[in-house]
Amino acid sequence: MRDDDDPNPKDPEAKPDVSGVSRRDFLKISGLSITLPLVGEPKMAMAAGQQVVVHGPGKVPMEFSINGRRLKADLEPRVTLLDALRDQFELTGAKRVCDRGECGTCTVLLDNKPVYSCSVLAIEAQRKAITTVESLMQDGKLHPVQQAFVDNDASQCGFCTPGFIVACKAFLDRHPHPTPEDIRHGLSGNLCRCGTYNGIRKAIAQVAQKGA
Amino acid sequence: MPDYAWPDAEHRTLIGKRISRVDSPAKVSGQAKYTYDVHRPGMLYGKVLRSPYAHAKLVSVDTSAAEKMPGVKAVHIVQGPGSTIHWEGDEIVAVAAVDELAAEDAVRAIKVEYQQLPYLVTDTEPPQGSAEGQGPLSMDDIDDMLDNQVPSQQMVNQIQQYGITAKPSEDTLKGLKSDGATDAVLDAIRAAAVHPDAGSRPKSNYQKSAAQTLGDPDKAFAEAEVVSEGLYGVPLITHCCLESHGSISEWTDADHLFTHISTQNVSGIPGQMAEPLKTPASNIRVHQDHVGGGFGSKFSPDRWGIFTAQISKKADGKPVRIMLERAAELKVAGARPSAYARVKVGAKKDGTVVAWQSLSWGTGGPGGGGMPPIPYVFAVPNQRKEHTAIRNNIGPARAWRAPNHPQAAVLTMCALDDLAAKLNMDPVEFFGKNLDMAKPRQNIYREELAIAADLMGWKQKWHPRRQNQSGMVRGVGVSFHTWGGRGHASDCDLTIHPDGSVELKLGSQDLGTGTRTCILIVAAETLGLPIEAIQLQIGDTIYPPSGGSGGSTTIGGVSSSTRRAAVDARDSLFAQVAPALNAQPDQLECVNGRIGVKGDSSRSLSWKEACSKLGAMPLTVRGKNPDKSKPPDLTNSGVGGVQMAEVEVDTETGVVRVTKMVAVQDCGLIIDLKTAESQCYGALIMGISYSLFEEKIMDPGTGRMLNPDMQFYRLAGLSDIPELVVKMMTGKGYDERGVIGLGEPPVISPGAAISNAVANAIGVRVPFLPLTPDRVLAVLGQKAGA
Numbered sequence A: 001m002r003d004d005d006d007p008n009p010k011d012p013e014a015k016p017d018v019s020g021v022s023r024r025d026f027l028k029i030s031g032l033s034i035t036l037p038l039v040g041e042p043k044m045a046m047a048a049g050q051q052v053v054v055h056g057p058g059k060v061p062m063e064f065s066i067n068g069r070r071l072k073a074d075l076e077p078r079v080t081l082l083d084a085l086r087d088q089f090e091l092t093g094a095k096r097v098c099d100r101g102e103c104g105t106c107t108v109l110l111d112n113k114p115v116y117s118c119s120v121l122a123i124e125a126q127r128k129a130i131t132t133v134e135s136l137m138q139d140g141k142l143h144p145v146q147q148a149f150v151d152n153d154a155s156q157c158g159f160c161t162p163g164f165i166v167a168c169k170a171f172l173d174r175h176p177h178p179t180p181e182d183i184r185h186g187l188s189g190n191l192c193r194c195g196t197y198n199g200i201r202k203a204i205a206q207v208a209q210k211g212a
Numbered sequence B: 001m002p003d004y005a006w007p008d009a010e011h012r013t014l015i016g017k018r019i020s021r022v023d024s025p026a027k028v029s030g031q032a033k034y035t036y037d038v039h040r041p042g043m044l045y046g047k048v049l050r051s052p053y054a055h056a057k058l059v060s061v062d063t064s065a066a067e068k069m070p071g072v073k074a075v076h077i078v079q080g081p082g083s084t085i086h087w088e089g090d091e092i093v094a095v096a097a098v099d100e101l102a103a104e105d106a107v108r109a110i111k112v113e114y115q116q117l118p119y120l121v122t123d124t125e126p127p128q129g130s131a132e133g134q135g136p137l138s139m140d141d142i143d144d145m146l147d148n149q150v151p152s153q154q155m156v157n158q159i160q161q162y163g164i165t166a167k168p169s170e171d172t173l174k175g176l177k178s179d180g181a182t183d184a185v186l187d188a189i190r191a192a193a194v195h196p197d198a199g200s201r202p203k204s205n206y207q208k209s210a211a212q213t214l215g216d217p218d219k220a221f222a223e224a225e226v227v228s229e230g231l232y233g234v235p236l237i238t239h240c241c242l243e244s245h246g247s248i249s250e251w252t253d254a255d256h257l258f259t260h261i262s263t264q265n266v267s268g269i270p271g272q273m274a275e276p277l278k279t280p281a282s283n284i285r286v287h288q289d290h291v292g293g294g295f296g297s298k299f300s301p302d303r304w305g306i307f308t309a310q311i312s313k314k315a316d317g318k319p320v321r322i323m324l325e326r327a328a329e330l331k332v333a334g335a336r337p338s339a340y341a342r343v344k345v346g347a348k349k350d351g352t353v354v355a356w357q358s359l360s361w362g363t364g365g366p367g368g369g370g371m372p373p374i375p376y377v378f379a380v381p382n383q384r385k386e387h388t389a390i391r392n393n394i395g396p397a398r399a400w401r402a403p404n405h406p407q408a409a410v411l412t413m414c415a416l417d418d419l420a421a422k423l424n425m426d427p428v429e430f431f432g433k434n435l436d437m438a439k440p441r442q443n444i445y446r447e448e449l450a451i452a453a454d455l456m457g458w459k460q461k462w463h464p465r466r467q468n469q470s471g472m473v474r475g476v477g478v479s480f481h482t483w484g485g486r487g488h489a490s491d492c493d494l495t496i497h498p499d500g501s502v503e504l505k506l507g508s509q510d511l512g513t514g515t516r517t518c519i520l521i522v523a524a525e526t527l528g529l530p531i532e533a534i535q536l537q538i539g540d541t542i543y544p545p546s547g548g549s550g551g552s553t554t555i556g557g558v559s560s561s562t563r564r565a566a567v568d569a570r571d572s573l574f575a576q577v578a579p580a581l582n583a584q585p586d587q588l589e590c591v592n593g594r595i596g597v598k599g600d601s602s603r604s605l606s607w608k609e610a611c612s613k614l615g616a617m618p619l620t621v622r623g624k625n626p627d628k629s630k631p632p633d634l635t636n637s638g639v640g641g642v643q644m645a646e647v648e649v650d651t652e653t654g655v656v657r658v659t660k661m662v663a664v665q666d667c668g669l670i671i672d673l674k675t676a677e678s679q680c681y682g683a684l685i686m687g688i689s690y691s692l693f694e695e696k697i698m699d700p701g702t703g704r705m706l707n708p709d710m711q712f713y714r715l716a717g718l719s720d721i722p723e724l725v726v727k728m729m730t731g732k733g734y735d736e737r738g739v740i741g742l743g744e745p746p747v748i749s750p751g752a753a754i755s756n757a758v759a760n761a762i763g764v765r766v767p768f769l770p771l772t773p774d775r776v777l778a779v780l781g782q783k784a785g786a
């Protein structure tokens, strides 16, 4: 997912602002042998010459804001946001396909920006507004992007569809009247195996015309 | 006898219209549950230790440390010491633990000692004289053939011709049957000559398939006025289903298994699990709501489906989930056999093709693999063909949409296109001239070719091949394809309740092809009800069995069984309602949610009122396909399609972009035009993907797959897809043939059409797919250097 206003919203190395450790930092740290008691309180440790906050390695209490609801879980710090959503909160719209930021099927919004939830640690996503595909339908009515996918038959097996819906919504929020170039650029971060791109393009055109 | 025939065009209100698929709202809202999404109470997570080597013997397997790790509930050795591993990623030990991380930690604690063995992972041209004839077949050979989905008749021929190495027990035969052997194959094995000594001989990696000669190729080549020779090929690709393979299994009591599995073959799974689990198929329940892609790779429970059930038993029957990680999915869960050939073709000056000769080879993994059906579509009168199957360690091959046909299309249409270029003929004229060889579909192709040329703007876009150009160049190409697509066996139960509600049950599955929608269209059309008035249940072995969704057989099967059920249910209802309307049953019709007397609008009942005449008990009928007792045959076989591609090639960078594709396709009577068109759009897109990007790249230095991820095993993205034009052939001459499947045909031609377009653009053939920049630059460089 690329976007002009926000050059790299899905960069897994983007600096975490609050909660401590990005997935990649964590991978670095977990290679070190640090003995820590199994408590919830974070510790400070030296890693790669820097003082970093260390959580775990056992489960730590976490609190999330997901689709406007406050939800709690005890999770290991190495759990991804995707796995937390799917395995802890039964929000299975976001799918696990590549599990390494290549396919976009796990796309969710973090503070309204699309991210690959497989490449964000759950612990980093605390205190951010997490929006998943499940929240887009309001009062039993499909969101215009969802309706456009139905009208234009933009899903076949449908496994890529929730990720695309979230990505398209975020894209159209920023580009209400996208050029073909915008579409090429802005929606290249999601992949489909069944070949639904033709329908997706028509769906985007439908929303852009009507206005979401 | 009730009239089961499809309604004619004037009487169709739903069939053949563009109807939105019924499960789209569930899919777009994230509510649709796939196997991967199923979360059973107390579920354990399984992880698998896989072989890092392509060919090795297991010396020792030590799981003691893993068993003691926190959270680990069961450890199951899949292949123990002494077993031979035949490909990288093969399963050795499975672990079930309270969460995935604990299972992964445990897998890392397992120690395995391997004795590495020599391996082959390449499929380059076999060295001359290396191929040996087939000896007698061992039961492993026969199992391999089943794995490779060798057609039953071909297996019977080989068994009769070569004999077998040992007489199998009836138990072994039972096992073969559960692996898919037909009765004809089993009978052939029972009757085969036994050659016990031949079994011990080590096998060559190269196995000669029977050579075939037709007509008099030597004479035909001698008399041909123009001869063209070339090298063509299609590499291994993977299925790359976005939902990986896997299942969740639990034992609901000591001898009843409940499995959620990602499959194309719900009704066929219990029969395949029964033998290995020593559990009657009747005790195995399978359920699946949605499946995230299969493309031919999900017909069997697979070894991992079996050991997921076994490890669940070890963990006191608790649900265990094992879904493959992406790397495993790409390494072990599906590869399409490769195919390459040196082809020589000859023609008269007027373009009539007279002779074909091919030396082909390819790999389907340890099982070798067969020759694609070449020459494809065009039955050249004089032919000589030889094929060598390479048995190697790339992993097991699986059927991939239209098995062997996309390969055959490339080997044939590209060779013929080069011949047209040598003749200085426009390919549309050249292929058109030879269409009499495309019997029995020559007239369909002729009509489609004209339509495709028009939609592509072929006349304006085609130009003779030009040499030595620079900058951006454009070209167009064409290809032809065919497929069977007759409906499979399917049972359907339809129930009308006295309150007017209607339900349908089939043990079928919807792969994203629109199966649910089409079943409902047929039932709603027949009963004169809106689609929403009918409840449909599929995807469970508690429903009547329906065939696996492969080979484009689903739509013909389920639409036929549903039609027969709906006609019988409707007529039974008419019989009960007729007295109330003071009419004979055959005077009644059901339209717009009412049952009334034909031609007399004053005598009718609403659907609900009519159903109340059923009394206390609901009415259930079963429809079947095939059903000779209820003619006519509602499904048919044999379709033709023509596709054209336009490309733009950057001669500086070698980058190929497809700029337009046209697909003209027949598939008999179309049930839902909207999902039928989507099937074609999807196939074109998948075709662009395998033509430009996809290749399972094996490393000869390590025996491993180099690109087992989605960054380097690249799928086409939205920005790679140009204008796509799809034209479905419908109406007179097509509709009356009955319903024919569409899953395979449109995915066959893109490779050949795109390769031909690139040859037209740059003036020279890029021999192998995918048409990557390095390959394009290599031929441009050769040409410049020549």
Ligand code: FES
Residues within 6 Å of the ligand: A155, A156, A157, A158, A159, A160, A161, A191, A192, A193, A194, A195, A196, B242, B292, B293, B512
């Ligand atoms: S609809 Fe199947 S992967 Fe996109």
